[in-house]
Amino acid sequence: xxxxxxxxxxxxxxxxxxxxxxxxxxxxxxxxxxxxxxxxxxxxxxxxxxxxxxxxxxxxxxxxxxxxxxxxxxxxxxxxxxxxxxxxxxxxxxxxxxxxxxxxxxxxxxxxxxxxxxxxxxxxxxxxxxxxxxxxxxxxxxxxxxxxxxxxxxxxxxxxxxxxxxxxxxxxxxxxxxxxxxxxxxxxxxxxxxxxxxxxxxxxxxxxxxxxxxxxxxxxxxxxxxx
Amino acid sequence: xxxxxxxxxxxxxxxxxxxxxxxxxxxxxxxxxxxxxxxxxxxxxxxxxxxxxxxxxxxxxxxxxxxxxxxxxxxxxxxxxxxxxxxxxxxxxxxxxxxxxxxxxxxxxxxxxxxxxxxxxxxxxxxxxxxxxxxxxxxxxxxxxxxxxxxxxxxxxxxxxxxxxxxxxxxxxxxxxxxxxxxxxxxxxxxxxxxxxxxxxxxxxxxxxxxxxxxxxxxxxxxxxxxxxxxxxxxxxxxxxxxxxxxxxxxxxxxxxxxxxxxxxxxxxxxxxxxxxxxxxxxxxxxxxxxxxxxxxxxxxxxxxxxxxxxxxxxxxxxxxxxxxxxxxxxxxxxxxxxxxxxxxxxxxxxxxxxxxxxxxxxxxxxxxxxxxxxxxxxxxxxxxxxxxxxxxxxxxxxxxxxxxxxxxxxxxxxxxxxxxxxxxxxxxxxxxxxxxxxxxxxxxxxxxxxxxxxxxxxxxxxxxxxxxxxxxxxxxxxxxxxxxxxxxxxxxxxxxxxxxxxxx
Numbered sequence: 001x002x003x004x005x006x007x008x009x010x011x012x013x014x015x016x017x018x019x020x021x022x023x024x025x026x027x028x029x030x031x032x033x034x035x036x037x038x039x040x041x042x043x044x045x046x047x048x049x050x051x052x053x054x055x056x057x058x059x060x061x062x063x064x065x066x067x068x069x070x071x072x073x074x075x076x077x078x079x080x081x082x083x084x085x086x087x088x089x090x091x092x093x094x095x096x097x098x099x100x101x102x103x104x105x106x107x108x109x110x111x112x113x114x115x116x117x118x119x120x121x122x123x124x125x126x127x128x129x130x131x132x133x134x135x136x137x138x139x140x141x142x143x144x145x146x147x148x149x150x151x152x153x154x155x156x157x158x159x160x161x162x163x164x165x166x167x168x169x170x171x172x173x174x175x176x177x178x179x180x181x182x183x184x185x186x187x188x189x190x191x192x193x194x195x196x197x198x199x200x201x202x203x204x205x206x207x208x209x210x211x212x213x214x215x216x217x218x219x220x221x222x223x224x225x226x227x
Numbered sequence: 228x229x230x231x232x233x234x235x236x237x238x239x240x241x242x243x244x245x246x247x248x249x250x251x252x253x254x255x256x257x258x259x260x261x262x263x264x265x266x267x268x269x270x271x272x273x274x275x276x277x278x279x280x281x282x283x284x285x286x287x288x289x290x291x292x293x294x295x296x297x298x299x300x301x302x303x304x305x306x307x308x309x310x311x312x313x314x315x316x317x318x319x320x321x322x323x324x325x326x327x328x329x330x331x332x333x334x335x336x337x338x339x340x341x342x343x344x345x346x347x348x349x350x351x352x353x354x355x356x357x358x359x360x361x362x363x364x365x366x367x368x369x370x371x372x373x374x375x376x377x378x379x380x381x382x383x384x385x386x387x388x389x390x391x392x393x394x395x396x397x398x399x400x401x402x403x404x405x406x407x408x409x410x411x412x413x414x415x416x417x418x419x420x421x422x423x424x425x426x427x428x429x430x431x432x433x434x435x436x437x438x439x440x441x442x443x444x445x446x447x448x449x450x451x452x453x454x455x456x457x458x459x460x461x462x463x464x465x466x467x468x469x470x471x472x473x474x475x476x477x478x479x480x481x482x483x484x485x486x487x488x489x490x491x492x493x494x495x496x497x498x499x500x501x502x503x504x505x506x507x508x509x510x511x512x513x514x515x516x517x518x519x520x521x522x523x524x525x526x527x528x529x530x531x532x533x534x535x536x537x538x539x540x541x542x543x544x545x546x547x548x549x550x551x552x553x554x555x556x557x558x559x560x561x562x563x564x565x566x567x568x569x570x571x572x573x574x575x576x577x578x579x580x581x582x583x584x585x586x587x588x589x590x591x592x593x594x595x596x597x598x599x600x601x602x603x604x605x606x607x608x609x610x611x612x613x614x615x616x617x618x619x620x621x622x623x624x625x626x627x628x629x630x631x632x633x634x635x636x637x638x639x640x641x642x643x644x645x646x647x648x649x650x651x652x653x654x655x656x657x658x659x660x661x662x663x664x665x666x667x668x669x670x671x672x673x674x675x676x677x678x679x680x681x682x683x684x685x686x687x688x689x690x691x692x693x694x695x696x697x698x699x700x701x702x703x704x705x706x707x708x709x710x711x712x713x714x715x716x717x718x719x720x721x722x723x724x725x726x727x728x729x730x731x732x
Contacts, residue, residue, distance in 0.1 A: 146687035
């Protein structure tokens with residue numbers, strides 16, 4: 001972080017007004033998820049949301065994921081700890097969101113989408129609120145029910161995901177000012193765009209690693225010759 | 228240490244002893260712990276909840292290996308195909324030499340009692356040609372699959388012909404095919420079930436009088452979606468030329484003390500195994516339905532995870548199966564020469580054996596039999612029989628299983644605890660201990676054991692009881708909490724309202 005950036009951050013943290021705006025924008029998430037159409041329209045256009053709150057929600061979602069791995073009763077979540085990397089689990093939430101934002105923006109910006117990249121990110125992040133709100137208490141719930149009563153757990157868990165999915169659709173619709181059909185079409189295309197991005201990234205990494213391997217073997221070969 | 232040959236000849240014994248002594252000395256120097264065991268280690272393991280291999284102590288060790296020379300025979304065994312144990316007698320079908328060897332227990336080993344090469348058929352004698360299996364009833368009558376002569380013969384204990392089972396003239400049997408019986412079993416009523424090569428309708432059932440009364444246990448025809456698409460695309464001529472979709476054949480059968488027929492099959496698709504569509508091991512009831520219990524984490528299919536290693540690939544292919552009196556069944560994998568033991572609930576108890584030339588390893592594992600708790604394995608390429616005896620660990624597992632079957636739950640838990648002392652990776656033992664704790668109303672402890680074994684059903688049972696106790700103990704606090712959450716805000720709201728009204732007035 002640059003010196004100027006750090007200064008701004010410190011100024012923010014010191015200012016009472018900034019904290020109030022942050023609190024209000026975070027609380028706005030609760031409003032947006034129950035009245036999504038108005039909520040997501042106002043989120044960016046009326047500047048009701050903030051990037052800080054969006055980041056907080058994404059962080060909370062990552063934290064929820066890790067906490068549920070650790071503390072959900074083994075009746076509902078079997079975790080093979082030998083194979084778990086906490087950072088991978090967190091990236092499993094973060095990376096799809098980032099790639100989604102890039103893919104979605106890249107496509108919608110060509111087709112009259114009104115949203116900028118930060119808007120898309122903010123909308124997606126706010127749409128994850130039900131995941132945090134439902135999955136966190138579910139961790140507690142999972143520890144007081146038996147397998148036979150597990151239907152409650154799975155139903156609530158599904159509700160949280162369906163709700164999130166619905167919110168993302170509405171968020172995209174409002175942010176880009178699209179019709180429902182156009183939104184869905186562009187969301188599907190964005191998913192393909194994500195695949196392309198992942199493919200290119202993998203290609204890039206494999207090429208780079210091949211290149212490095214080539215240089216390493218060249219170096220080894222030379223040292224064998226020289227000694 | 229693991230280098231002696233199997234089948235110790237008379238002349239080699241002195242040399243063997245010297246070599247053994249040298250090995251022992253060497254082993255003492257290198258690994259004192261290994262030397263104390265006094266027998267060669269097997270490669271033993273089980274699978275855990277995640278399907279990982281967990282190495283285990285040996286449930287069985289080699290007690291003896293014998294071949295034709297050790298029985299005093301001059302001709303070595305040639306492609307022997309089957310073993311059958313009845314009481315004190317072991318029958319060994321030596322197909323290549325057209326004979327059945329009748330051995331009898333003699334001390335710790337076996338002694339040749341009789342060589343069956345033929346039987347008396349009224350006046351004229353008749354000889355066996357490439358026999359492949361034998362079955363002996365409780366009254367001592369023998370059924371022999373005389374494959375080369377396309378018949379199954381039933382003989383009395385003195386080898387007089389009682390009955391000949393030949394190719395059924397029934398229309399359900401394809402008359403163009405030769406009748407090549409390979410396996411035979413009979414139930415207590417004298418009904419014979421015959422497995423014939425290139426017949427895929429199941430087991431041919433012959434009544435006591437030798438009349439063919441149909442097939443049982445036919446496997447349903449299964450063809451995949453791709454097969455169906457191919458069939459749609461091909462012309463009528465092509466379709467006729469294709470091998471018709473036929474049910475798979477059984478490879479071996481075993482009838483247990485209760486009259487259930489256990490069968491193994493090796494014709495299946497790999498991907499069908501883990502979803503339990505292949506069902507390589509089946510337990511058939513009188514109607515031919517598969518009633519094998521499968522309560523384990525994985526169905527009884529042998530190895531759960533298989534790769535390509537040491538020249539072997541693909542899943543286990545069972546060549547034979549045997550069932551102990553405590554309903555534990557052991558299947559023999561001919562690909563890797565391994566033995567897989569499962570309890571009556573279909574849960575894996577032990578896996579051991581392997582491919583190789585050492586004692587306890589096989590090159591052509593063909594047949595398995597049980598003698599009490601001992602296991603006998605026939606190697607058709609080596610022409611030898613390996614006798615396995617259970618170790619302390621194996622005996623404890625059997626003891627715990629049998630005690631549970633008899634309803635002695637506390638004793639069973641005690642045995643499982645002793646198993647755990649020998650093998651802390653054995654999930655079944657944790658469940659065993661947990662179940663006894665559950666019955667003893669020690670719910671918290673039981674939960675701990677069930678969680679270690681990833682047993683969610685039993686854990687839930689224990690948890691439910693524990694939760695009940697907790698609620699009863701803390702009912703005051705729970706009640707107070709409810710009051711705090713529901714009643715207090717209501718009361719506060721009411722008071723405020725009254726105040727406001729008072730203020731307005």
